[in-house]
Amino acid sequence: MNEFRTLIGDTIERLLAxxxxxxxxxxxxxxxxxxxxxQALEENGLTRxxxxxxxxxxxxxxxxxxxxLTAQGRHAAPVPxxxxxxxxxxxxxxxxxxxxxxLTLLTGLTGDxxxxxxxxxxxxxGTAKNVPWGNQATHGVAIIGEGAHAHLALVxxxxxxxxxxxNTAREPRVTCQFDAVTVTIxxxxxxxAMDLWGALMRSCLMAGGLQTLLKASVDYANERKQFGKPIxxxxxxxxxxxxxxxxxxxxxxxxxxxxxxxxxxxxVAFEIAVAKSRIDDAVNIATSISHQxxxxxxxxxxxxxxxxxxRLWSWRAEFGSGRDWAKRLGRETIERGGDALWTYxxxx
Amino acid sequence: MHEFRFxxxxxxxxxxxxxxxxxxxxxxxxxxxxxxxxxxxxxxxDPAFSxxxxxxxxxGMTWPKQYGGHERSALERYVVLEEMLAAGAPVGAHWIGxxxxxxxxxxxxxxxxxxxxxxKAAKGELLFCIGMSEPDSGxxxxxxxxxxxxxxxxxxxxxxxxxTSNAHNAHYMIALFRTNFADDAKHxxxxxxxxxxxxxxxxxxxxxxxxxxxHFNEVVFEDVLVPDNMMVxxxxxxxxxxxxxxxxxxxxxxxYLSSYLLLGELVRELARRGDTSADAEVGRLVAHLVTLRQMxxxxxxxxxAGENPILEASVVKDxxxxxxxxxxxxxxxxxxxxxxxxxxSDYEQVQGFLTQASVSFSLRGGTREILRGIxxxxxxxx
Numbered sequence: 001m002n003e004f005r006t007l008i009g010d011t012i013e014r015l016l017a018x019x020x021x022x023x024x025x026x027x028x029x030x031x032x033x034x035x036x037x038x039q040a041l042e043e044n045g046l047t048r049x050x051x052x053x054x055x056x057x058x059x060x061x062x063x064x065x066x067x068x069l070t071a072q073g074r075h076a077a078p079v080p081x082x083x084x085x086x087x088x089x090x091x092x093x094x095x096x097x098x099x100x101x102x103l104t105l106l107t108g109l110t111g112d113x114x115x116x117x118x119x120x121x122x123x124x125x126g127t128a129k130n131v132p133w134g135n136q137a138t139h140g141v142a143i144i145g146e147g148a149h150a151h152l153a154l155v156x157x158x159x160x161x162x163x164x165x166x167n168t169a170r171e172p173r174v175t176c177q178f179d180a181v182t183v184t185i186x187x188x189x190x191x192x193a194m195d196l197w198g199a200l201m202r203s204c205l206m207a208g209g210l211q212t213l214l215k216a217s218v219d220y221a222n223e224r225k226q227f228g229k230p231i232x233x234x235x236x237x238x239x240x241x242x243x244x245x246x247x248x249x250x251x252x253x254x255x256x257x258x259x260x261x262x263x264x265x266x267x268v269a270f271e272i273a274v275a276k277s278r279i280d281d282a283v284n285i286a287t288s289i290s291h292q293x294x295x296x297x298x299x300x301x302x303x304x305x306x307x308x309x310x311r312l313w314s315w316r317a318e319f320g321s322g323r324d325w326a327k328r329l330g331r332e333t334i335e336r337g338g339d340a341l342w343t344y345x346x347x348x
Numbered sequence: 349m350h351e352f353r354f355x356x357x358x359x360x361x362x363x364x365x366x367x368x369x370x371x372x373x374x375x376x377x378x379x380x381x382x383x384x385x386x387x388x389x390x391x392x393x394d395p396a397f398s399x400x401x402x403x404x405x406x407x408g409m410t411w412p413k414q415y416g417g418h419e420r421s422a423l424e425r426y427v428v429l430e431e432m433l434a435a436g437a438p439v440g441a442h443w444i445g446x447x448x449x450x451x452x453x454x455x456x457x458x459x460x461x462x463x464x465x466x467x468k469a470a471k472g473e474l475l476f477c478i479g480m481s482e483p484d485s486g487x488x489x490x491x492x493x494x495x496x497x498x499x500x501x502x503x504x505x506x507x508x509x510x511x512t513s514n515a516h517n518a519h520y521m522i523a524l525f526r527t528n529f530a531d532d533a534k535h536x537x538x539x540x541x542x543x544x545x546x547x548x549x550x551x552x553x554x555x556x557x558x559x560x561x562x563h564f565n566e567v568v569f570e571d572v573l574v575p576d577n578m579m580v581x582x583x584x585x586x587x588x589x590x591x592x593x594x595x596x597x598x599x600x601x602x603x604y605l606s607s608y609l610l611l612g613e614l615v616r617e618l619a620r621r622g623d624t625s626a627d628a629e630v631g632r633l634v635a636h637l638v639t640l641r642q643m644x645x646x647x648x649x650x651x652x653a654g655e656n657p658i659l660e661a662s663v664v665k666d667x668x669x670x671x672x673x674x675x676x677x678x679x680x681x682x683x684x685x686x687x688x689x690x691x692x693s694d695y696e697q698v699q700g701f702l703t704q705a706s707v708s709f710s711l712r713g714g715t716r717e718i719l720r721g722i723x724x725x726x727x728x729x730x
Contacts, residue, residue, distance in 0.1 A: 214727075215349065218349055218727050218728065218729065221729060222728065222729065232729040233729070233730075235721070237729075238720070238721065238724035238729050238730065239717065239720045239721075239724070241724060241727055241729060242666070242719075242720035242721070242723035242724045242727070243720065245352065245663070245723050245726075245727055246663045246666050246667050246723065248352070249352040249354055249643070249660075249663045250639050250640075250643065250663075250667060252352070252354060253354035253639065253642055253643045253646060254635075254638070254639040254642060256354070256355070256356055257356045257639075257642045260356040271638075273631070273635070274634065274635045274638045274639065275635075277631060277632055277635035278635040278636060278638075278639045281632070281635075281636075322632075323628050323632075325631070325635075326627075326628040326629075326630075326631030326632045326635060327627045327628040327631055328627075328631065329630075329631030329632075329634050329635060330626065330627035330628055330629065330630035330631030330632070330634065331624065331627045331631070333615060333630055333631065333634050334615055334618050334619050334624075334627065334630060335619070337615065337616065337619055338611075338612040338613065338614075338615035338616035338619070339612070339616075341611070341612060341615055341634070342434045342608070342612070345634075345637065345638055345641065346367065346430070348638075
């Protein structure tokens with residue numbers, strides 16, 4: 001790992017250990033915005049990691065973002081750090097303004113007239129469902145239009161009619177309705193759909209979350225005694241924890257791979273589909289094993305295990321479920337044909 | 349708790365150049381071999397093919413030139429292996445020597461052993477088997493009882509090795525024998541030997557497996573005199589030497605590609621039928637395939653860097669065996685063709701062979717339970 005990654009890794013670990021405490025996370029579930037946590041992330045430049053240095057950002061790529069996102073996933077940090085990183089990355093690349101404060105990602109909107117490449121504004125309409133932190137973010141970014149006509153839109157959320165809901169981790173998921181709201185836009189080139197970058201972001205967060213499930217479960221199995229010895233001494237438990245470890249390893253490996261590839265190229269739909277699909281499987285197995293190993297105590301609100309598992313159950317469904325991405329992968333694979341599968345996989 | 353390391357690994361450009369050469373070679377060399385034969389991949393025995401591989405310089409690729417090797421990188425070797433497996437090349441004859449016995453002799457063998465053995469092995473002319481399991485020593489390898497007693501001129505060996513793949517075709521066995529019988533020497537009383545299988549007193553009996561093939565054997569040693577100079581490494585160091593091989597043995601592409609041909613057949617069949625109902629399941633298989641390939645490549649990268657990632661290798665083998673073992677059942681659920689033997693379409697016959705063979709994938713090279721025990725130890729639970 002290079003020095004920059006070590007530095008940002010150490011920084012975020014320290015910040016989250018200090019500020020993303022159990023008390024802060026549980027207060028956030030009651031609607032208390034963790035202002036000190038967000039401020040610390042901003043003051044250390046972490047929320048702007050993926051903006052270019054000329055515009056006051058960290059100039060980081062997806063491989064660097066992987067460090068922050070897995071850390072956020074490990075600590076269950078209840079702020080839109082991930083969404084803000086991706087939003088500023090997209091805005092910066094498109095040459096649009098970078099608003100202050102937390103940002104989020106919007107899907108499901110359409111615009112008028114974005115086909116004219118010289119246009120700098122458009123009217124967007126439609127319903128963006130379950131916008132992460134839609135009550136807290138000042139702006140959301142949306143990709144409207146497709147292919148060569150795709151534009152990035154910076155959408156002020158004050159203009160939306162909002163319906164509040166919570167995901168399983170009691171984080172805000174706000175459905176935002178827009179009716180011909182005027183927004184600034186810019187061409188995004190080959191950036192592809194918002195689902196793609198959202199899926200990569202969620203994949204990295206889930207990889208981090210799984211690391212926490214593994215560590216918490218191993219620690220608990222070493223501490224908890226039954227029948228006169230730590231339950232981790234029983235082979236039945238050891239075999240389950242080994243499976244949890246293999247699933248975690250697979251998730252971290254494929255999220256890291258997809259993030260590295262996204263640092264090099266925008267042609268990463270295949271890798272991201274692989275990651276989101278594979279990690280969905282890992283989450284299903286790992287959440288089940290970690291709760292089984294923890295027994296009743298892990299089912300209490302008092303315990304911290306569920307701060308991670310409840311996030312994983314939300315993240316696995318967002319920006320395309322594993323099955324949605326797998327369907328795409330499968331269709332493309334069958335259309336390319338059996339002979340082309342190996343050449344395609346090795347040429348990526 | 350061990351931090352599992354699966355850093356992204358990028359293949360160097362020379363490896364991709366090599367990949368095209370391998371594909372050109374295989375498109376000719378495998379043209380006449382039916383799919384069901386190719387689906388045996390690294391259990392397929394074809395000494396003529398192995399000699400051709402030797403001529404191409406694709407055996408012992410990483411070994412020093414002075415021993416007949418080619419001094420290429422572990423990642424270049426990896427590309428050759430994965431191409432062979434994905435195409436279903438019959439690489440079984442030289443597989444063990446290339447993967448394990450050669451590297452073992454390079455690390456622990458004497459100069460005499462290296463010079464005598466390795467150049468011929470790299471030509472694909474000299475074949476190995478590995479004598480580890482015994483009738484009462486399977487997963488519990490340290491229970492090895494076949495004994496080698498120091499006598500005038502060498503070691504007198506008595507006992508039985510079991511499930512020894514390709515012993516009936518191999519020239520040499522890398523054998524693990526007990527040389528110290530003390531109660532407290534369970535792990536420290538084992539020694540590795542290079543055994544010439546033509547020595548008097550050795551009886552090799554092939555064992556027919558449930559597929560009808562006879563790849564593995566019972567090898568009985570009755571007063572076999574193994575010369576002193578055939579000891580590999582040092583007396584009593586056998587356990588440590590065997591353990592050092594495990595990362596090589598358990599992380600390679602053969603640990604997840606054994607059913608790859610069936611995936612290709614399944615995709616062809618679904619395309620032929622115009623069936624879209626299985627898209628998600630096929631996509632899921634592709635996602636697992638790509639993830640396993642990256643994990644296996646990461647381990648190759650660590651091995652290339654001189655590390656010994658035994659825990660990462662165990663993770664790859666456990667996940668890889670699940671993948672290749674589940675494939676026949678998933679294919680059955682998605683396409684439901686009758687698995688056939690001897691007759692039928694390529695798909696029906698590949699399904700026929702792998703449906704039966706795949707139960708062994710989580711047994712050979714360390715059972716699923718043993719691997720998970722190793723991982724649990726890495727987690728600090730044992």
